[in-house]
Amino acid sequence: MEKKLYEYKSIPWEYHSRGNFQWVIPFCPVHRMELRDYNNSPSGFCDDCNKHYAWNEHPDSIAQYLRRKLASKAYQEAEIVTIDGIQTPQLKLKAKIPEENEEFWIEAKLNNSTKGRQLVLYAGEKGRSGKAQIFANIDQEKLSFDHNDRKPEEIFAIVTVQFPSGKKMSIEAPKDND
């Protein structure tokens, strides 16, 4: 099996796990040689360097840290299922578009979760894929948009949101100077 060392606190560690028990072995960063006298100790000695390497932590807690850290790698792509703030659509509406702009469409959705109310505005052009998605977090008074989709400025000249407190925020397309 391929040998692996994990660098932590400037020390390369070999990680071992058997059942619910984990332990680590420190290696010399220069010689890749197992350090000695490290059991229950915050440091170890390299015979070839003739010096101590210190990490100021009990090897058991380093083993536990590595266990959690290595396990976390397997969860990076995991789906997060929100169970304490389920997004419940409260309202969905299709806005009427003035005739002169009938190539566009716009839809709004109001969600409610424990994080507060969020108004989502979707807008695009008929017959063209992609849409702008604008999020107004009503209770946090935040206005943002989905950067992975179309930019709001490709569809709107300006979007202004007025929050219940009276505060207004806008997303505005850059003005052409010509």
Ligand SMILES: [Zn+2]
């Ligand atoms: Zn050494």
